[in-house]
């Protein structure tokens with residue numbers, strides 16, 4: 075007789091013996107057999123080849139993990155740009171300076187304002203200078219009545235981007251157009267200094283009325299032999315608002331990107347809801363109200379602030395979005411935004427359109443894309459109002475020079 079299997083011993087023959095010699099119910103199981111059974115390695119049931127688990131594929135190490143490929147190089151280099159915010163101690167200026175000082179592409183930030191600003195520009199600069207960010211922040215103050223061109227050499231020289239919220243905000247009952255004369259003169263003083271000290275910088279005009287101030291300043295630049303495409307009107311707040319207002323859809327706000335074209339006042343603001351994959355699912359009958367909501371949003375803030383100014387915080391957010399896109403472009407990472415500038419995509423010479431920011435500023439103007447029936451009709455309305463507002467700007471440029 076073969077000896078009962080000994081726990082721990084595992085030759086092929088004993089294993090075979092173990093499986094064969096299971097005592098029958100009748101004879102009962104011996105304690106030794108039970109012990110041996112517990113100790114023996116469990117056999118896996120034989121599976122048909124079809125059901126057998128496939129060997130796990132070896133996980134490929136990415137080029138990055140292997141230390142190869144473009145992404146394995148050092149982290150992307152950030153820009154070393156100089157930025158100035160003119161009107162930097164104002165309602166928009168202060169939060170805009172904060173957001174720009176946090177941009178890793180900013181090496182130097184200049185805060186420029188008048189001596190009558192609600193806070194001295196040096197105070198804003200000292201405050202922001204304590205952020206644990208790379209930007210060095212400096213303040214520049216000018217007395218009311220002085221000329222920026224006589225005072226801003228150090229502030230503007232070497233600037234890559236100048237953001238201009240300097241100017242009067244409107245009060246309830248006023249239109250943006252009502253601000254034209256006073257704000258165009260303020261803008262002209264600053265643009266003249268930019269033409270002299272940083273003619274290659276991109277200029278982002280926030281000051282209202284954007285629809286007229288931008289054509290006026292760009293044509294003055296052209297008259298001076300400079301590139302009018304360096305001057306862009308910041309209409310990003312309209313895009314931000316359109317995105318926010320469609321957010322009731324099941325999509326996070328930063329996944330919505332509604333292009334807004336035309337201009338930045340009343341009916342000239344044309345959101346293209348049909349061009350966003352979430353917004354285009356909205357019922358057609360809801361679009362006119364949504365469109366009007368975006369058009370009137372600035373006035374809603376003016377009324378809600380009840381004579382104490384217009385949008386400042388959301389504008390700073392929007393201005394910084396545009397400003398950061400310009401800097402990203404200059405650093406070689408192209409960004410597409412809507413902006414109001416010289417244009418050839420409609421019969422109007424200035425238009426808020428989709429532009430690509432690259433190493434030289436605006437590197438490309440993109441086509442309008444497909445417009446649905448409602449948007450096509452609205453575009454005609456846009457053109458009527460915008461044409462007149464552009465003409466005011468062109469007239470200003472004819473009557474003035476830098």
Ligand SMILES: NC(=O)c1ccc[n+]([C@@H]2O[C@H](COP(=O)([O-])OP(=O)(O)OC[C@H]3O[C@@H](n4cnc5c(N)ncnc54)[C@H](O)[C@@H]3O)[C@@H](O)[C@H]2O)c1
Pocket residue numbers: 160161162163164165166167186187188190191192239240241242243244253257260263279280281282284308309310311312338383384385386389
């Ligand atoms: N483009 C947009 O979407 C948009 C949105 C909101 C507001 N705005 C416009 O932005 C402008 C500023 O609005 P705000 O709420 O910041 O006004 P604000 O009065 O709070 O600030 C304006 C600042 O500009 C300064 N300033 C005036 N003249 C100057 C000059 N010659 N040089 C330097 N600084 C000068 C003032 O001292 C003040 O600090 C307004 O014209 C407003 O209509 C535009």
Ligand SMILES: O=C(O)C[C@H](O)C(=O)O
Pocket residue numbers: 243244250282311371372373375376384385
């Ligand atoms: O409405 C204004 O006067 C400010 C700005 O243009 C806005 O749209 O909020």
